[in-house]
Amino acid sequence: MTEPRTSRAVWTALGLAAGPVSAFAFARFAYAVLLPPMQADLDWSYATAALLNTTNAAGYLVGAILAARVGRVLGVRRAFLTSMLVTAAALGASALTTLLPVLLVLRLAAGVSGAVTFILGAALTAALASQLVAGPRTAHRSALLMGIYVSGGGMGVVVTGLLLPAALAWFPPESGWRIGWAALGIAGVAAWLIAVPAARRTPVPPPRGAGSRAPVRTLLPLLAGYTLFGAGYIAYMTFIVALLRGRGAGDGEVAVFWIVLGLAAMVGGFAWSPVIGALSGGRAPALLMVVVALGAGLPLLADHPALALGSAVLFGGTFLALVGAVTHAAQRVLDPSQVTDGIGTLTTGFAVGQSIGPVLSGVASDSADGVQAGLALSVLILLVGAAVFLGQRPQMAHAGS
Template identity: 50%
Template sequence: MTVTAAQARPLLVAAGLAAGPAVALGLARFAYALVLPAMRTDLSLSFATAGALNTANAAGYLLGALVAAPLATRLGLRTGYLVGLVVTAAAVLASAGTGSVPVLAVLRLVAGAAGAVALVVGGGLAARAGRDASAGQATRLLAVYFCGGGAGILLSGLTVPPVLAVLGWRGAWVVLGVLAFAALAVAVPAARAVPAEDETAHRSAGGRLPLRPLLPLLVCYGLFGAGYIAYMTFIVAYLRAEGAGSGTVTAFWALLGAAATVAGFLWAPLLARLRAGRGVALVLAVLVLGAGLPLLPGGLPVAIVSAVPFGGAFLTVVTAVTAAARQHLAPRHWTAAIAALTTAFAAGQCVGPVLSGVLSDGPGGVRAGLALGAALLAVAIGVAVLFRDSSPRRS
């Protein structure tokens, strides 16, 4: 398919803005699973405490989602996005400087809050960069934006395990923080490239967000947040328990990140054709497959294979849900809708790590926590099909 110059510019902007998901998700949130085994050993953390630290991050994420839209209205989309990225990077870097669980919890909370602001507001910028695009082009832009999370996972998978082997978990947080600050090199010009009229228009956008029609999508997204996080928090611990060494973990995490990075591009044409919640349900079905594979007989090899369907679907759920809301709502509601959806997602993430962590400390081990996550994702499929989209509205 030929891409014109007019179409290429929004794609380049979305690619630069993808630094937001790369930092907020790939480096500040998901890389925690890579650092966690070494932190558990050095700090004598139980699975419940490890889950609670991720719940602190999720609680911050919830707070950030709640304040993202009003903060963007006050500061502007560009400033809100960049401030979120800087604060996230600073919190990640500061995590190297303490072994105190309460302090780490506060830093995880700050990183979650600032990361949510960057993710939500960056999503609004990406949507506005292709304001007049067709449904297919708009979905492609969102796929490019959210694939940044996969790129962050891939980058952390290639860098963190070797650093852990030499410098320990503190050195890993330093590297993650430096990478997060380096991402500003592409984020700043991309944010500045969003047309000024779109940026200022957001400040005067009016009208209440119609939440009732979005209710199935909100519930589905909350279940997704609670379900996927069990896998992303504890899969590395599961691999270690099955005998995986550093090289295997590096390969697994890189495979997961690579699958997440390319999946959005592969899913975009299909999602553009599927209306309502059908696209969301289809992607969730693939995600359930990935979440369930580690529970099957076969041990380590089967768990490693799960990286492909799970990585190929979990960030695409974010794209599919955002695209469904974008199709349903007028442009003036896009940033508020992304914020509302992210709030539901974050609420689910607050519950998921604690429940899966407590189960993982029990007689069933980490497999029990992973099973809970897969079950919640399966329920989300049924909720997704209840969403009925209306015709796209452009005003």
């Protein structure tokens, strides 16, 4: 493998990373920043606030089920790019209404399109990695490309950390959250513009032949652990800003927290790639899950800014890398023609967890202990998931893994 070829692959993966910017940071995580002013302006309970994320997660579940089929019908590249535009439209339209049913529909649409974006973008990244010349460091290079791809979520968190708190500070509460949604819609279009040339340079994943559907039994520990990850991490991403606000954090502190979390997520995709490439089976996802749980639990120890920032570094630096670790582990187990369906299957479990997680954490947060109870529940779920991941065997299904 020549160095220029590796360099081109890295730059292409960076362009594809605009997909998780849209699917993760804009369509899902940004809601945590906009939730407190929306909750105050629209007089929502925590359960109602969680319902919007549950609806988004349900849409993500539908998108995960349909993604491979949509890719076969429209073509993987076209479906990837079209879903990014749908996400941008759903986000921008959220600025135009206060009606809960309409907001639920828009969150549902953003969830569906976000899942299609992520799965097909990951399939394109895996196809890009398969073009690298096989060698002793192939697994490390493949993990690096997938790490770059998922790090787009961290890039997007940084963008939202710069955009949204500023919008909330400059405008009255009743209009600030609307400006925030409008800004997200515009930023979603910008992400699409970045992704277009990268998608056009990426090889199309090989088509799935008859009888070559990804074997669920082979992926069962990954699937179960990833489902628990979906249930556990979403409580943190939904309610951490509400916890900080409840403890008196102002716009500046929230912006710093969110930007640190995003920067850590960007760095984490690169920093964890050697570990992910070196550990086979479910060991890498298990290790990263423990770190995610530690990061989620830090704010529960005491009300101190250092613990909040430490949480942002640990959680932010690991949770998206864990997505890459699970995807990479599946890629090493499956035949290239099965990767799109395999990622779709895993993402379906992840989406089921996300659908359940906000309900559990929202109900727990409405209890006497408040948001802390929901976050404590998420830590427990994450630790159980870490143990489940260890059951994944390091089976190698194709050469060059």
